[in-house]
Each structure stands twice: as structure tokens, then as C-alpha cells.
Amino acid sequence: MTATQTDVKSTPLPTKKRSLLDNLRQLKFNLTAVRADLKYIRRVVYREIKYFIPMTDLFILLSIVLGLIILVLLFFLIFVPLLMVILDSSTDVSAYQSWMIDSLTSPEVIRWAAAIIGIVTILIRMMIKSPINKYRGKVNARKDVTYIFGSSKPAEQFLFEMVHRYGYEERVSLIADSDLLWIRKLKTQIDVYVVEDMKEFEKPNLYEIIGFKNATRVMILTESIELNQNILTNIRQVRPDVEIILLSQYAPNFVFSDLVNDENLSLIEDLDVTVQGLVLSLSLDFDFPQTAEIDIPRTYIGKTGDTMSSDIPKLEVILIRRGDELLPSHESMRPDDRIIVYYYSNFDMKRTNRVVTELPYKKKKKKVKKSKVVDTHEIINLEGSDEDKSQSEESSLNQANTVEKEDL
Amino acid sequence: MGFFKKRRVRKFAEKAVEQQSDFYVFGSNNFTEAFIDQLLQIGAESKVSLISDIKLNWIEEVKSQINVLYEEKTEEYAKRNLYETLGFQNAKKVIILHEDPVIIQNIMSFVTGSDLQVILLSQFAPPFVKYLSGQKPGQILIVNNIFQIVNELYAKMDLPLSRPPIISIPVPPKLINSSLIHVNIPKVRILRILREEYKKKLLPIELPFQEKDRLLLYLEDSQESLKNLVDFLTKN
Numbered sequence: 151m152t153a154t155q156t157d158v159k160s161t162p163l164p165t166k167k168r169s170l171l172d173n174l175r176q177l178k179f180n181l182t183a184v185r186a187d188l189k190y191i192r193r194v195v196y197r198e199i200k201y202f203i204p205m206t207d208l209f210i211l212l213s214i215v216l217g218l219i220i221l222v223l224l225f226f227l228i229f230v231p232l233l234m235v236i237l238d239s240s241t242d243v244s245a246y247q248s249w250m251i252d253s254l255t256s257p258e259v260i261r262w263a264a265a266i267i268g269i270v271t272i273l274i275r276m277m278i279k280s281p282i283n284k285y286r287g288k289v290n291a292r293k294d295v296t297y298i299f300g301s302s303k304p305a306e307q308f309l310f311e312m313v314h315r316y317g318y319e320e321r322v323s324l325i326a327d328s329d330l331l332w333i334r335k336l337k338t339q340i341d342v343y344v345v346e347d348m349k350e351f352e353k354p355n356l357y358e359i360i361g362f363k364n365a366t367r368v369m370i371l372t373e374s375i376e377l378n379q380n381i382l383t384n385i386r387q388v389r390p391d392v393e394i395i396l397l398s399q400y401a402p403n404f405v406f407s408d409l410v411n412d413e414n415l416s417l418i419e420d421l422d423v424t425v426q427g428l429v430l431s432l433s434l435d436f437d438f439p440q441t442a443e444i445d446i447p448r449t450y451i452g453k454t455g456d457t458m459s460s461d462i463p464k465l466e467v468i469l470i471r472r473g474d475e476l477l478p479s480h481e482s483m484r485p486d487d488r489i490i491v492y493y494y495s496n497f498d499m500k501r502t503n504r505v506v507t508e509l510p511y512k513k514k515k516k517k518v519k520k521s522k523v524v525d526t527h528e529i530i531n532l533e534g535s536d537e538d539k540s541q542s543e544e545s546s547l548n549q550a551n552t553v554e555k556e557d558l
Numbered sequence: 559m560g561f562f563k564k565r566r567v568r569k570f571a572e573k574a575v576e577q578q579s580d581f582y583v584f585g586s587n588n589f590t591e592a593f594i595d596q597l598l599q600i601g602a603e604s605k606v607s608l609i610s611d612i613k614l615n616w617i618e619e620v621k622s623q624i625n626v627l628y629e630e631k632t633e634e635y636a637k638r639n640l641y642e643t644l645g646f647q648n649a650k651k652v653i654i655l656h657e658d659p660v661i662i663q664n665i666m667s668f669v670t671g672s673d674l675q676v677i678l679l680s681q682f683a684p685p686f687v688k689y690l691s692g693q694k695p696g697q698i699l700i701v702n703n704i705f706q707i708v709n710e711l712y713a714k715m716d717l718p719l720s721r722p723p724i725i726s727i728p729v730p731p732k733l734i735n736s737s738l739i740h741v742n743i744p745k746v747r748i749l750r751i752l753r754e755e756y757k758k759k760l761l762p763i764e765l766p767f768q769e770k771d772r773l774l775l776y777l778e779d780s781q782e783s784l785k786n787l788v789d790f791l792t793k794n
Contacts, residue, residue: 308708
């Protein structure tokens, strides 16, 4: 555990010129990333259309009624006088038109017009939904949603990363207690409902309207213990089975009581985590760098981590995880491996993770059997002869080729 | 009355010097309670002095074990006199766990003038502290508890993405201009050098270190790895 001081002169970093093949591979990854983005966008657009369909029906009905009225007016004011002129040139068209205008502006017709306008206004008002109904309609059009309550720093950081760094917009929805700027910005990306009056959190109506039928979990991240208590008890009335997550520093005291036996209530021990960090900081100046562990993008199966790093400029593969083993980035990657990456930009991280989540690698059982690969972990455990190794590498490459064919 | 007050603070300062207190903790909230409790558990009671803004039962209970000063008037935190009387002799670190940004700002503006290292929680750190920490790296340490809380939230999400146990630390001063090729810290994997010249970049560990470099480390076992790492750093 001692450091040997070796005088190493500062050497310039080796720079490799990119070949045509390298550029083609990079282009292929970029195209895959676009495809993944399009897949996501298509789903979002479909959801929006599905949400707007009931509204479009009403719009069509209204436009048909308006169109008919315009047609009738055109018929009596333009078409009929024209016909009259054609049939009999001596007819006084101006007298007919003035008679028609007089009858259209008669009190009876105006009364009818006012009544029609009133009906149309009522229909339009029926179409415009209240913000909570609009939120309910949109959020319920999705499956498996994690609802987040609050506008605290942990909520902000968590949502920022989920949306802007990793691209999991569809998995989360926010019910905020204040209309902050970061929340307004998020509204374009995820479904957000801002509760205007804090007293709403106490009443069951809010929870009954939203329903939380598609909730996989609810994270209560407000900074008020009282508010958390209200949310917790009301959610339990609507969804007794859903997992609820609370921060221990803002958890109401009754959840620590022996009387509460809620299996689906999880506490994040943030107090313990923070104190551990504080104690560690007394002896160590440490920081958390921007790293993440993800699956391998399908276009890089059979290639090395370094190759991937050279293709994606603001993302670097630093380790490859194969089961419990950690391998250096110059090893070639297999389908079951995971990679640990350091990222310089949120954009590249989000793009890469979207490829992994939207276009995951699918094993084709028949083809796998043909190439004699059942489980990559078994191959690692064997660690036998070079022949075995080359066979397994070959099979990984076969699988990679399969993916490439699928891509095409 | 002012005379007695000054005497109270002076008495506290004298006791801190007598006990050779390394850490001065400002605060009284749940984090302070849990942190003091942890320090008592590891037997560091003599090294800590607590300055609280409120009289609470838990503080009364630990008063027999640690040096405590109650400074309930928030205006006092804005006066230089308090810090001059406290003196911070022998002190190595000042830990601010207050939630009120005004108190944090006041403490910071009088404490950061000295060579003391100031430790804060990112949850309560006002924006100007982040600016200051950029100006004085090493002297202001922000414990990123938000990152750790968010990590815990991620673990609950069942995502195909996870956050690996990787940290970065400054290069030990003895290793500057040398390389880490032959260094072996059990349960700790040295991954890359993180160097910031205009923008951040990762470099292989074979290169010689520069003064402001940081090391990217993978901790294979959270407790044991950290223990080994601290051992290694105290030797270097």
C-alpha cells in the first residue's frame, strides 16, 4: 500500500487518426440514436393524439354546423340571385337582396342567432377542461407511472436527472406544491400538476380525481412533515397497495410507530446517508463524478469499450462489468455485459441511454443455440483454453452481426 | 450583561482549547443530532465543540460529554465579535449544519478568512457558497447529500440504469509529479485521472500527476474500501 515515486516525464497523449470504418461505425450509432428518438417521439405523439381524440370529435361537429350555416347564407344571398338573373334578366335582384338582408336582421332571426351562439359557447366551455382534469386525462393515458410530490431539492435533482440526463420522461409525473421556474420548464417534458392551494392536499378530492390507478410507486418529497402526512394518508385511501417512498428527515412520526404495519411504505434513510457522508468528509475530500452503469448499446456488441469511447465524444467507457467481474475498457463487449461510463455532457448520456432502453438487444434463442452460446457467464466461469475463448468471442460477434442485420 | 455574555463565549473557547477540539459544529437540527451521535459512537467527543442556536433536550443530554455553547440570538452570528472570541484555536474544520441561509452566510463570511476547512451540506448550501467553493477549492467542502438521497431514490425505481460506487478524490500531495502504476489499495480500483484544463478530461493513470488532478476510484466494498483509502491517504 505504498506509492512508488517514478519520475515519469509528461508525455503527450497518443492521438489516433479515425479511419473511414470508424466514421461509418459512428454514423451507424448516430442513426440508431435517431431511430431510438423517433420511436420515443412516435409513442408520445400517439399518446397526445389519443388524449385529443374526444376533443377533436366536438371540433368536427362544431365546424360542420358552422359550415352549414355559411352554405345556407351563400345559397340565399349569392346563388339564388344569380339563378334569378340567369332565368329572367328583368328581375330586380337588388330588391330581393335588400328583402333578404331585412329578414336576416329581423328581431326573430337575431334572437335565433343569439340562441345558437349561446349553445356553441356552452359546447366550447364543455370542451375546455379544468387543469386537474386535463392532468388526469394525460397521465392516465400512460402505464406504470411514478408519481412525485413536492418541489424540494431532492425532487428537483431527481427529476432533472430522470428527464434531462437519462431520458426517462415517461416514467415520472410531478404533483408540485409551488409553481417554480424549474417546474414550468419541466411541463413541456412530463405531466405536471401544480396544486395552487395547499389546503387541497388535506382534502381527499385531489387524490380521488387523479385516481393513481397506473401508479407503480409514489415518492413524497416535500419539505413539510405535515404535508407529507396529509399526502400519505390520502394516497392510502385511494391506493392501499401502492409503494410509498418517504425521506426519513421529513417523515411524520407516526410512521415509526409499532402500530403502523405498512409493508409498502419505504423510508429513504437520508439522515443516515448524510451523516455517513459528513463523517467521511472529516478525513476525505471526496466528490461524486458523473458516472452511470448501463447495458451495452446494440451496435457495440463485439466491440471494445475504447471503440465506443472514440465514437461518442462526450462519453467514456471506464469499466466493463461481466457478472461480478470488472474488466478494463479495452476488452471486447458481450451481450450480457454492462458498461460503466463517465459522461461529460447530459446530451450524450441521454442519447446513449435512449438507445439502450428503446432498442434493447434481444437474444434470438434459435440463433444462440446454433452458435453454442447458452449463457455468457458460463463461458466466463470456464475460463478454459484459448480455443474456448476464441469460440465465445466468435459467438458474441455472431450475435452482434445478428443485431446489425436486425438494424438493417 | 454584555460582560457575562462575553465571558460565556470566552469560557467555551477556553474549554475548546483545553480539550483540543478539532471540529466546531454549528447547528441544532436532526442532522446535527445524528452527526454528534455518530461522533460520540466513534469516541470523538473530546474533538468536537457544538454551537447551537436553540436549547434542546438532546443537547442538554450530550452537554456532559461535549463542549456546548448556546447562541440563541441570530443577530450575534452576524457580528465579528463572536468569531474573534471563539478564536477557533487548534480547530481544523468548521461544520455548518444550519438550514437558514442567512446564518450560513454570516458564519461563512467570518470563518473562511482563516485557514480552516468549512464543511456544509449541499441541501442547505446557498448559491453563493457554490461560487465560493470554486474560488477556494479545498477550503470549502460541500457534502453532496442530495446526490446520495437521489441515489437511494434511483435504487427504488427498478431502472436498467444504476449509479456505480465511484468517487473522486484529490491527488495526495506526495504523489504529485509521479505516477500510480505500482500503487495497490485493497478493494479500491484506480480508474482514471480527472484533470480540468478549461474543460474536464479523463486521462490514463500511467501519466504523472499534476497539482489539481483528481483520482477516479471504484470502491469494491463500501466500508472496507473507504477504510483502506483513508489509511493510504494518511500515509501519503
